[in-house]
Amino acid sequence: MAVWWPNLLFWIFGGAVVVCSVGVLVARDIVRAAVWLLLALGNTAALYFLLGADLIGAAQLLVYVGGTLVLVVFGVMLTARKPFIKLDTRGGDWVIGVTVGSIVFAVLVILLLDAYWPRAVRPGAQPTSLDEIDTYQLAATSPNTRQIGLYLLGIPAPHARHLDKANQIARQAIVQDQATAGESAGAAARPSGQESEPPGDQNVTGTERTTDSAVPKPAAKSQARAKQTRLIGYLLPFEIVSVHFLVVLIGAAYLARARRRRR
Amino acid sequence: MGWVILRALLAVLLPLVFVGVSALVFIWMERKVAGRIQDRLGPTRVGGKFGWLQTLADGLKLLQKEDIVPRHADRILFLMAPYIVFLGSFMAYMALPFAEGLVPHELAIGIFYMLAVMSMEVFGVLLAGYSSGSKWSLFGGMREAAQVVSYEVPMAICVVIPLIHAGTLNLYQIARDQAGWFWNWYWFNDPFTFFAGWVYFIVATASCKRAPFDLAEAESELVAGFHTEYSGLRWSFFFMAEYASMFAVSGICTTLFLGGWNGPIPVCDLLGLSSDSLLRPILGCVNFIAKGYFLVFVMMWLRWTLPRLRIDQVMKACLKYFLPLSSALLAGAAVWPAVFPVARTGRIAGLVAGGLTLLFFIWVAKQTPNSIPREREVGYWLES
Numbered sequence: 001m002a003v004w005w006p007n008l009l010f011w012i013f014g015g016a017v018v019v020c021s022v023g024v025l026v027a028r029d030i031v032r033a034a035v036w037l038l039l040a041l042g043n044t045a046a047l048y049f050l051l052g053a054d055l056i057g058a059a060q061l062l063v064y065v066g067g068t069l070v071l072v073v074f075g076v077m078l079t080a081r082k083p084f085i086k087l088d089t090r091g092g093d094w095v096i097g098v099t100v101g102s103i104v105f106a107v108l109v110i111l112l113l114d115a116y117w118p119r120a121v122r123p124g125a126q127p128t129s130l131d132e133i134d135t136y137q138l139a140a141t142s143p144n145t146r147q148i149g150l151y152l153l154g155i156p157a158p159h160a161r162h163l164d165k166a167n168q169i170a171r172q173a174i175v176q177d178q179a180t181a182g183e184s185a186g187a188a189a190r191p192s193g194q195e196s197e198p199p200g201d202q203n204v205t206g207t208e209r210t211t212d213s214a215v216p217k218p219a220a221k222s223q224a225r226a227k228q229t230r231l232i233g234y235l236l237p238f239e240i241v242s243v244h245f246l247v248v249l250i251g252a253a254y255l256a257r258a259r260r261r262r263r
Numbered sequence: 264m265g266w267v268i269l270r271a272l273l274a275v276l277l278p279l280v281f282v283g284v285s286a287l288v289f290i291w292m293e294r295k296v297a298g299r300i301q302d303r304l305g306p307t308r309v310g311g312k313f314g315w316l317q318t319l320a321d322g323l324k325l326l327q328k329e330d331i332v333p334r335h336a337d338r339i340l341f342l343m344a345p346y347i348v349f350l351g352s353f354m355a356y357m358a359l360p361f362a363e364g365l366v367p368h369e370l371a372i373g374i375f376y377m378l379a380v381m382s383m384e385v386f387g388v389l390l391a392g393y394s395s396g397s398k399w400s401l402f403g404g405m406r407e408a409a410q411v412v413s414y415e416v417p418m419a420i421c422v423v424i425p426l427i428h429a430g431t432l433n434l435y436q437i438a439r440d441q442a443g444w445f446w447n448w449y450w451f452n453d454p455f456t457f458f459a460g461w462v463y464f465i466v467a468t469a470s471c472k473r474a475p476f477d478l479a480e481a482e483s484e485l486v487a488g489f490h491t492e493y494s495g496l497r498w499s500f501f502f503m504a505e506y507a508s509m510f511a512v513s514g515i516c517t518t519l520f521l522g523g524w525n526g527p528i529p530v531c532d533l534l535g536l537s538s539d540s541l542l543r544p545i546l547g548c549v550n551f552i553a554k555g556y557f558l559v560f561v562m563m564w565l566r567w568t569l570p571r572l573r574i575d576q577v578m579k580a581c582l583k584y585f586l587p588l589s590s591a592l593l594a595g596a597a598v599w600p601a602v603f604p605v606a607r608t609g610r611i612a613g614l615v616a617g618g619l620t621l622l623f624f625i626w627v628a629k630q631t632p633n634s635i636p637r638e639r640e641v642g643y644w645l646e647s
Contacts, residue, residue, distance in 0.1 A: 005268070031393060035340060038386060055372050058379040066382025066415070070389060070408060077393050077401075145371045145432070 009050055016043040025097075028088070034073045041065055055145050154233020274367035278356035282507045287318045288556075289506045293563050300567040328495035335396030336492065344394060345493065345500035347387030352507035354380040359514045360435040362524045362547030373434035374422055377515060378415070381470075381508060385411045388472075391501070392489035403488025406478050406574050413581045414470040420589040421463035424456055424596045425449040425519045434515075438523025445527035450520040451613035453603075455595035458616070460520040462589055464558070467512035469581070471505060474566035478574045506559075513558035517551060524551040 020043060023036035041064045048057030089097070291306070294317065298305025310316025332338055357380075358373035360366045370376050385408050392404015428449055429437045441447050450460045469476040478488075490501045517523060524547030531543050572580065603609055 029337070031337070032340065035343070035390065042383075054370060054376065058372055058376045062375075062379035062382055066379065066385060066412075070385050070412060073386070073389055073393070074405075074408065077389075078405075 006050060010047070013043045013046045013050060016040075017047065030076050031073065034069060034076055037072070038065060038069050041069065055148060152234045152238065154235070274357065278359075278367055279353065282353060282356065282503070282510075285510055285556075286503045286506045287322075289509070289559060290318045290321065290502070291315055292556075292560065293566075296560065296563045297567045300564070322499070325495050325499045330497070331492070331494045333396050333492050337394040337396065340390050340394035341396075341492075342497075344387050344391035345497050345504070347390065348384050349387075349500050349504040349507070351381055351383035351385075351387060352504040352511060354383075355508070355511040356514075358434055359511065360438045360518060360523055361551050362544040363439070365544050365548055366435050369433065369435045372432045374426065374432050374437075374515065374519070377434075377511065378419055378422065381511065382412075382415060384504065384508065387504075388489050391493070395489070395492040397492055400489050400491050403478075403491070407472055407489055410476065410478065410574070410577055410581075411470050411472065413578060414466050414476075414585075417581065417585040417589040418463065418466045418470055420586075420593050421459050421466060422515070422519065424459040424463075424589075424593055425452065427593075427596055428452050428456070428600075429519075434518050434523075438518050438525065441522040442525045443529050443532075445522065446610055446614055447525070448520065448522040450522075451610055451617055453596060453599045453609035454612050454616040455592045455599060456520070457613050457620075459589065459592045459596065460516065462585060462592065463520070464516055464561075466581075466585055466589070467516065468562050468565060469577070471508050471512060471562070473505070473509065473562055475569040475572050476577050477566075477571060478577060509559050509562055510555050513555040513562070514551070516558055517554040521554055524548065526550045 017040050020036050020040035024033050024040060027033035027036055041060065045057045045060040045065070048054070048060055291314070295305040295314075306314030306317035308314060308317075309320045332341055355377045357367045358370045358376050360369075360373075388411070389404050389408045392400045392402075392407070395401070425437070426432065429440060431437065437449070441449060445451070450457055490498055493501065531546055534542075536542055599609055603612075
């Protein structure tokens with residue numbers, strides 16, 4: 001219970017996202033629905049910042065709030081016609097909507113529970129096993145940006161060991177610790193694949209461990225898959241998508257060009 | 264744990280106080296600068312000879328004005344819009360490095376965060392224009408949204424140009440990297456970065472909806488653009504947000520191009536101050552604020568000197584002139600280290616470019632006054 005405010009902020013922002021999303025559904029006026037969407041996406045960005053993913057949070061603000069929503073509000077303001085100015089959902093629409101929504105929600109929940117979520121690390125925490133070093137070192141310097149940069153270039157985190165001198169020192173420290181405390185408890189020599197810390201654990205030092213885990217162990221296959229996919233560099237797909245966007249931009253400008261009126 | 268909350272509160276309150284006080288100073292400065300450029304004095308009565316309490320009087324006047332919400336306005340959106348605009352401007356201050364150790368929050372993605380958050384202003388202005396329920400406001404809001412969103416592109420490109428040399432998005436590290444004399448500034452890193460500084464400043468002026476790009480609030484055309492229907496304190500929120508974002512973009516320009524808190528002359532090193540001494544952050548902060556205020560003064564100078572651009576001229580300037588120009592500068596700045604790998608070559612070239620520009624300005628300044636014939640006119644209000 002050393003730090004309670006991240007949990008409180010999570011509940012505040014998460015609750016705000018839920019309320020604003022419901023507001024999008026319930027709003028009668030279409031511009032108001034867009035504003036509720038703005039608030040929902042803004043609070044999502046706040047959740048990203050709370051997770052320490054500041055690059056994603058800023059990208060969320062830049063892309064969604066500053067770009068997409070401005071476009072939506074522009075379009076909605078200028079082109080709202082009779083059936084859309086006052087949104088009135090009837091009973092039949094509610095039934096269909098709720099059904100489809102529940103199916104999508106069920107699919108998402110199943111996917112989320114089955115996925116492999118590498119443990120995010122608080123800056124300042126200490127690694128306790130060899131394979132955790134890279135995640136911890138990367139988190140200590142700049143939690144998110146550097147990791148994204150390395151993945152972009154195709155340097156997966158375990159292979160980034162040679163880039164960090166501090167990693168070597170940490171490795172030696174861990175090896176020493178393991179050598180001296182190798183017989184006792186065996187907790188330090190636990191293989192890294194298991195997530196043994198309960199999910200709500202916010203301890204800063206990272207040295208507390210419990211032997212039984214409240215989180216189900218991720219399937220070995222999905223974990224191996226996760227480790228394998230990290231070897232791909234994302235830079236080339238990024239460039240291809242950028243060129244794709246340029247093509248879309250040119251196409252949109254061409255489609256929206258002012259046509260000369262023929263006399 | 265209590266320290267964290269206290270630090271967070273300070274990180275929010277100190278920039279808030281700074282923004283509030285700066286808004287006061289800027290409003291006074293605007294009126295004085297406007298007056299002097301227009302060959303008159305500006306406020307001289309409230310608060311003594313220089314009228315420095317005029318802003319306070321203005322604030323009191325605005326406070327006690329009637330809070331009008333037009334009948335056709337969408338009430339909730341109308342009330343919400345000024346706060347979104349102010350939020351967009353103010354959140355950018357979280358990443359601005361004021362001095363050594365005086366950053367509200369050192370973000371690894373500092374400049375990216377600032378650009379992302381300042382893009383929220385567009386939404387607030389759009390809402391204000393739409394929800395006012397008047398056609399002037401709607402037009403003003405549309406124009407402003409188009410302008411600001413378009414100018415974000417060359418602004419982002421010009422911001423990337425010094426980042427090529429910096430290698431980091433962290434504004435604090437960028438400012439620390441420029442320690443020393445003025446030739447360490449990124450502005451003189453190579454000629455392309457030098458011109459990028461100028462282009463960035465112009466584009467940032469446009470993205471603040473500041474004259475000569477202030478079609479959104481053009482008094483002669485749209486009454487007051489998107490904030491026509493706002494009165495009293497709500498209007499002053501828009502105003503404060505405008506001055507806040509003016510200082511924010513000036514702060515970005517200072518940090519990226521002009522060395523942040525590091526002066527043209529390393530006064531702290533010359534005085535032999537130890538690296539722990541308290542004078543370092545204080546002098547650095549004063550230096551940073553002075554540079555920011557100077558750039559805001561230049562924005563005001565531009566406002567009262569240049570005539571306003573039409574909206575089609577504004578968009579043409581952005582898409583046909585600034586965007587290709589900034590892209591070319593980006594290409595040049597990116598290729599420069601490959602062609603001239605030695606850093607000193609770039610620095611000398613940048614300083615040469617700076618020197619030539621300075622000579623050009625001096626030449627232009629010498630041209631103007633003597634060639635215009637001055638006639639002494641006796642007007643109605645002069646006695647003789």
